[in-house]
Amino acid sequence: xxxxxINFVDRRIMNGGIAARVVAARLAGYxxxxxxxxxxxxxxxxxxxxxxxxxxxxLPPAIAPPRVVPPSATGxxxxxxxxxxxxxxxxxxxxxxxPAPAAGVPAVGPEMGVTKLTMLVxxxxxxxxxxxxGRPVGKTPLRLGVPATVLGFFRDYxxxxxxFIAENETEVSQTATEEFSPREKVPAVLHFTPAGVRRTVxx
Numbered sequence: 001x002x003x004x005x006i007n008f009v010d011r012r013i014m015n016g017g018i019a020a021r022v023v024a025a026r027l028a029g030y031x032x033x034x035x036x037x038x039x040x041x042x043x044x045x046x047x048x049x050x051x052x053x054x055x056x057x058x059l060p061p062a063i064a065p066p067r068v069v070p071p072s073a074t075g076x077x078x079x080x081x082x083x084x085x086x087x088x089x090x091x092x093x094x095x096x097x098x099p100a101p102a103a104g105v106p107a108v109g110p111e112m113g114v115t116k117l118t119m120l121v122x123x124x125x126x127x128x129x130x131x132x133x134g135r136p137v138g139k140t141p142l143r144l145g146v147p148a149t150v151l152g153f154f155r156d157y158x159x160x161x162x163x164f165i166a167e168n169e170t171e172v173s174q175t176a177t178e179e180f181s182p183r184e185k186v187p188a189v190l191h192f193t194p195a196g197v198r199r200t201v202x203x
Contacts, residue, residue: 115148116147118145120188121140121162126140127140128140129163130142131162140162146158154186157179157180160178160179162197176193176194176196185202186202
């Protein structure tokens with residue numbers, strides 16, 4: 001009975017060793033097959049260009065700039081400098097002078113809202129000396145320009161005198177005075193006589 005048990009155990013051991021060798025052989029075959037597949041796949045990738053190797057490509061050689069040879073070295077004519085013609089300058093147009101104002105038309109002065117109106121100053125007899133604010137300006141008849149507003153009023157207070165100088169011992173020198181305020185309009189004509197002054201309203 002004991003001999004039979006021993007034989008049975010020995011056979012089991014032998015069968016187990018044989019099975020282990022078979023399994024090991026099969027695993028080794030699988031490993032070789034897998035390694036072969038990996039190598040074949042890598043070769044295919046390298047052939048198709050999908051895998052980039054670490055080898056660096058050489059850089060292209062630098063292109064040297066062309067060497068300029070002076071004309072004397074080549075025996076040619078000397079190089080003459082070229083001058084680029086400039087565009088002609090635009091002519092400067094003269095600034096037209098402002099037209100002179102017509103008679104009775106106010107001319108705009110340098111100050112905002114200030115114009116200059118002209119009035120005719122005459123006298124009877126003619127030749128009276130006209131004095132404006134203490135300053136002689138001429139003899140009648142004459143045209144006198146005074147500062148005025150755009151509405152035709154005097155800009156400031158103005159005093160105009162006409163002096164009639166005696167020509168002989170029988171006559172007496174006389175002076176007629178007319179004063180204007182900023183509330184009054186500049187007249188068109190101012191007529192002096194030894195007896196007084198007459199204004200003509202501007203139309």
